Amino acid sequence: MLLMPTLGAMAADVARRVLAEPDRYALYSDFDGTLVEIALRPEDVLVPPDLPMRLARVRAMLGGAFALITGRSLREIEAHVGDAGLEASGLHGIEFRFDDEAARAPAREAPHHLIAEVVGIVAADPGLRLEHKGPILAVHYREAPAAGGRVKIALEQAVAALRLPYHLKEGRAVVEIIPNGTSKGTALADFMRRTPYVGRIPIMIGDDRADEDAFAVAEAAGGLGLKVAGEHFRGGDEPFRNPGEVRAFLALIAAGPAR
Numbered sequence: 001m002l003l004m005p006t007l008g009a010m011a012a013d014v015a016r017r018v019l020a021e022p023d024r025y026a027l028y029s030d031f032d033g034t035l036v037e038i039a040l041r042p043e044d045v046l047v048p049p050d051l052p053m054r055l056a057r058v059r060a061m062l063g064g065a066f067a068l069i070t071g072r073s074l075r076e077i078e079a080h081v082g083d084a085g086l087e088a089s090g091l092h093g094i095e096f097r098f099d100d101e102a103a104r105a106p107a108r109e110a111p112h113h114l115i116a117e118v119v120g121i122v123a124a125d126p127g128l129r130l131e132h133k134g135p136i137l138a139v140h141y142r143e144a145p146a147a148g149g150r151v152k153i154a155l156e157q158a159v160a161a162l163r164l165p166y167h168l169k170e171g172r173a174v175v176e177i178i179p180n181g182t183s184k185g186t187a188l189a190d191f192m193r194r195t196p197y198v199g200r201i202p203i204m205i206g207d208d209r210a211d212e213d214a215f216a217v218a219e220a221a222g223g224l225g226l227k228v229a230g231e232h233f234r235g236g237d238e239p240f241r242n243p244g245e246v247r248a249f250l251a252l253i254a255a256g257p258a259r
C-alpha cells in the first residue's frame, strides 16, 4: 500500500478544484526544495524513482499545462528527472524547452573578469562552493553558514565595481549572480502566452525567494502562489509543509478524479 502524507486543507482544496476542472488550470513547479528535499550539495539531491512518471501523468491530466520553472539548467534537470516529456524553463527564465521547438540557445557565458572575481571570493573562504551555470554564477554557503553575509557583500561589490548588467538573487544558502532581464516571473509570463497555458488560471508552487517573482505574476493573473515551508518560508501557515506534501498533491492530480 502507498503511504502518502496528509495534505493541508488549502492544498487539498486546490487539488479538488484542479481535478474538478483540469482544463481551467495551468500548474508550474519549482524543483529544489519543492519537488525534492534540500541536500547538502546540489548533486546530492535524491529524486524518488516514481517522480518522473508522476510528473508526466500530471502533465497528461492537465492537457499539457504543467511546466517546471527552476534556477537549475535544463541539462541538470534532465539529469535528475529525465525529460519526462516535460516543458520547462531553466536558469531563472533564461532557458526554455517547449514540445514544439528545440531548447532555446542558452545565453552567453558570464564574463571572464566576473568569473575570475568570484573564483577569488570563493577561494578565500573555506566551505564556499561555486556552481558555474554558464550565464549564472551561484555561490553556495550551506557548508559554511556563517559566511553568508560576507559572501553577499563581496559579490555585490564585485558586480558593482565591474559595472555589469547583473543582479544578485539570494536563495537557500546560496547567492546567485544573474544577468538582468529574466526571472522566474518572466518565465511564467512566457508560458502563459503559449498553448496550452494561455487562458488558464496559473498555479505556481515554490519554496524560495526566486519563486516569489513567479508567485507575483500568477497572482496578478488571478492565480495562486503556493508556498512550501523551509528556510525561506517559515510562517507556519504554508500550504505545503515539505516537498513530500507537494509530491502527494501531484500524486493526487496524477491519479485523476475519483470514479
Ligand SMILES: O=P(O)(O)OC[C@H]1O[C@H](O[C@H]2O[C@H](CO)[C@@H](O)[C@H](O)[C@H]2O)[C@H](O)[C@@H](O)[C@@H]1O
Pocket (backbone or CB within 6 Å): 030, 031, 032, 033, 034, 037, 038, 039, 040, 041, 042, 043, 045, 069, 070, 071, 072, 073, 131, 138, 140, 142, 171, 172, 173, 174, 176, 208, 210
Ligand atoms: O529553482 P530551484 O529548482 O529551486 O533551484 C534553486 C537552486 O537550487 C539548487 O541549490 C539549492 O539546492 C541544493 C540541493 O538541495 C542545496 O544544496 C543548495 O543549498 C540550495 O541553494 C541549485 O544548486 C541552484 O543552481 C538552483 O538555482
